[in-house]
Amino acid sequence: MSNKVLMKGNEAIAEAAISAGCLYFFGYPITPQTEVAEYMARRLPKVGGLCLQAESEVAAINMLMGASAAGTRAMTSSSSPGISLKSEGISYIAGCDLPCLVVNVQRGGPGLGGIQPSQQDYYQATRGVGHGDLRLIVLAPSSVQEMASLTAEAFDLADTYRMPAMLLADGALGQMMEPVDFSVFPKRELPEKTWATNGHGGARKKNIVNSLFIDPNELENSIRARYERYAKVEENEVRYEEYMTEDAEIILVAFGITARIAKSAITEARAKGVKAGLLRPITLWPFPKKRLGELADRAKAFLSVEMSMGQMVDDVRLAVNGKKPVSFFGRTGGIIPSVEEVAAEIMKLAESL
Numbered sequence: 001m002s003n004k005v006l007m008k009g010n011e012a013i014a015e016a017a018i019s020a021g022c023l024y025f026f027g028y029p030i031t032p033q034t035e036v037a038e039y040m041a042r043r044l045p046k047v048g049g050l051c052l053q054a055e056s057e058v059a060a061i062n063m064l065m066g067a068s069a070a071g072t073r074a075m076t077s078s079s080s081p082g083i084s085l086k087s088e089g090i091s092y093i094a095g096c097d098l099p100c101l102v103v104n105v106q107r108g109g110p111g112l113g114g115i116q117p118s119q120q121d122y123y124q125a126t127r128g129v130g131h132g133d134l135r136l137i138v139l140a141p142s143s144v145q146e147m148a149s150l151t152a153e154a155f156d157l158a159d160t161y162r163m164p165a166m167l168l169a170d171g172a173l174g175q176m177m178e179p180v181d182f183s184v185f186p187k188r189e190l191p192e193k194t195w196a197t198n199g200h201g202g203a204r205k206k207n208i209v210n211s212l213f214i215d216p217n218e219l220e221n222s223i224r225a226r227y228e229r230y231a232k233v234e235e236n237e238v239r240y241e242e243y244m245t246e247d248a249e250i251i252l253v254a255f256g257i258t259a260r261i262a263k264s265a266i267t268e269a270r271a272k273g274v275k276a277g278l279l280r281p282i283t284l285w286p287f288p289k290k291r292l293g294e295l296a297d298r299a300k301a302f303l304s305v306e307m308s309m310g311q312m313v314d315d316v317r318l319a320v321n322g323k324k325p326v327s328f329f330g331r332t333g334g335i336i337p338s339v340e341e342v343a344a345e346i347m348k349l350a351e352s353l
Contacts, residue, residue: 006177006178007180008035008177009175010105010175011039013103013147014039016149016180016182020155020185022101023049025052026054026061026067027052028053028057028059028082030082032079033077037051037077057082057085062089064089065096075102076101076102076103078105079107079171080108081112083104087129087130087131088130091129092211094135097162099159099163102136103166103167103169105169105173105174106169107334117334118333119258119307119311120308120309120311121168122284122308125168126138133223133226137154137158140256140283142256143178148185151167153185159191160190163229163233169256170256172257172336238290242277243280244276245279249350250302250303250349250353251277251279251303252303253302253303253312256307259280261305265346266346268340268343269343272347289315296320296323296324297323303329303346303349304328305342308330309330309332327345327349329341
């Protein structure tokens with residue numbers, strides 16, 4: 001008997017979060033992620049949780065900070081302009097060293113843009129959404145199954161390293177339906193939340209959650225300690241998938257829904273005699289720069305394929321470090337690149353080598 005359930009991507013996120021022990025959701029409706037909140041509103045009361053539609057995105061992110069400070073598993077979700085509104089609160093959460101999950105189901109921008117899928121928030125997510133020296137663990141699913149499994153993993157990573165994690169998806173994955181197996185989530189041993197402000201009854205010293213430091217030396221020390229944890233994330237938590245890279249002369253780099261298109265384009269290119277392959281970053285931060293550097297020792301060229309005007313391509317170039325040429329192909333404004341377009345780019349690049 002199959003354990004798989006046919007679900008929409010947004011609903012898979014919500015069910016996976018509940019399965020992972022999330023009991024508190026704070027959000028505000030915005031297309032194309034509203035189904036996350038709708039599903040939470042139906043399911044959370046049945047399992048003893050709380051789904052609250054806040055009066056704004058700003059209120060929602062601050063409610064999330066409060067719930068996280070109490071040591072509970074909590075999350076919020078939004079889409080691109082909503083994440084911009086939450087960015088100040090995300091910075092506070094990072095400054096307080098609080099674990100939580102922020103979901104961004106991206107739409108076209110800038111501004112209100114459009115409700116079609118995009119990958120235009122890569123800079124925002126990986127360069128530190130919010131002010132100050134901070135990082136988020138950023139996971140990029142490419143299937144509805146990964147919408148679920150990476151949601152569960154994001155909670156575990158956030159708790160392990162006491163930092164916010166972001167699931168960076170897009171409108172296509174949020175709306176599409178595929179089978180999901182909720183029984184395959186890995187379990188990791190998690191640290192006890194001895195820092196939580198959850199009441200002590202006089203049994204211990206009170207905990208204080210704070211991001212304000214008047215003494216600049218004290219602030220610098222707290223930031224340096226945080227970056228020591230970030231270094232451990234970079235050392236231990238890089239995730240990526242390789243596809244036909246063993247003999248590839250041209251390596252595509254793509255994430256999310258675009259990586260699925262890239263795989264089909266690679267099949268077309270190989271049918272025409274061009275040895276192409278794919279490296280798909282699953283963690284956008286930490287980025288798989290070491291592996292890309294290794295692949296640059298034997299590949300002839302790289303092609304970054306994105307649903308943007310070119311954002312991840314900067315990280316590809318940094319990772320390749322001038323060893324081999326890095327090209328870019330992208331569609332923007334909510335347009336998903338076609339297999340034929342990407343295959344044509346591969347062929348054009350092959351002819352130039």
